[in-house]
Amino acid sequence: MTESKQTYNEAAQRLEAIVATLERGGMGLDETLKMYEEGAALLKTCQAELIAAEGRLNELRLDELEQELQTEAP
């Protein structure tokens, strides 16, 4: 599963699991750091998803959008 294909849900679930594991503790420093880095990356992914949902607000009548898409058609 590549990061870009990861859905918000998957990223959020993995992030929760990582935080829970780190909170339980008992891991080596290398592993802790690796998990921290993965967690930080997942956080960024999730935050980016929030921003990605913002965008244009279109409100058109049916025929307006039909025309718009027609002129765009190849």
Add this chain to the structure above:
Amino acid sequence: MTGRGEVTTGPLPVGQFVTMVKRALTSEPLFQRQAIKGEVSQWKSYASGHTYFTLRDNDGQMSAVIWKGRCTIHPSIKEGTEVVVTANVDVYVKRGNIQLVVERIEPVNALGAMEEAKRLLVERLRNEGELDRPRTRPPAIPKHIAIVTGAGSAALADMQQLIENRWPGLRRTVIGVLVQGQRASEEIVRALALTRRLADPVVAAKRGEPPVDLVIVGRGGGSPEDLWAFNLEPVIRSIIASPVPVVSAVGHESDLLVSDLVADVRASTPSNAIERTVPVRAELEQWLDELDDRLAHATRRTFGDARQRLIGLHARLKVAPLAGINVERRSMLSLQSRLNRATESKLANERTRLASIEASLHTIHPKRVLERGYAMTQTKDGTVVTNTKMLELGQEFSLHFVDGSAEAAVTQIHTMEEEQ
């Protein structure tokens, strides 16, 4: 004018009182746009174009009026016809009459035929397995919602308001269509075809926006006939054909339409569709902030524990014999270097704390031990002598002190066992 809650003195003029009654009744939502069933009696159409009748059943009756041109009157309606009206309660002040102002009237048998067509369609869909087809779950965060609903409708305004409350600026495309009347189903089908195009990544890329990943199709409440487009096969088929999840959001809670049976998500009302598919952004942000804190805290704690272990090792080293020093020191150096590497990028503050540990480590360098009066014994080939077994009588060796060394030879060997 005297309104509710105002203090009045003396008896009220009756006209004023009836006006108060009218105001109370017409402001009650339950009495507005209500579907009511009954039998037509005293049906009378006047030259003015208005029609008056009484709607009755065995338990009660009420006067009703259809203002000129207000709605289509089915030609089969006459004295005794069973009808369903959608009407608002009003009071005719001049006569003090309560009456129904009818916005829509349908004979029950006409409705019966429609119900039958709906039943057959559901049957057909069930046989084709469409009712049990796997549903697609809506995305956790929709990146581009398409909303197909009545242009300028109250339902649309409600949805827009709710989206803005939950996720300001959420990307969406509203396609305004007719949602009732003859052309409704055709327009809804055309609009759904457009959503399929907007869901196409190629088309979306050309438009410079993410593909549509959720479709909400619906309208606010109304009489069964108002909602009927959502029971018609062309609309149903195009909902099924959607490559992205479709939410059916038609009418009120109690209305069950065929579109509800085939959609990926059935929302009870348009507002409910938004509540079920648009998360509250502030809540997600708060949750992520929390995870951010917990992640940093848990990581810092693990490194803090490692530091405590180092401090413990340090204390043990201070009292360790010379032989142990190298082993402990190596493990400590390796821990230290791992820690250094680990903290390089993320935990600068940890590094400063480690630096202070490193400083104290310095104090237990072998040289410091030699200063305290210990000497290190080495054979000619440089091996550190750690026990008597490594020496033979007559063997030469070096003794290293803090400021230099001395050469010596073994003249006698005593082991602990002998001494005891």
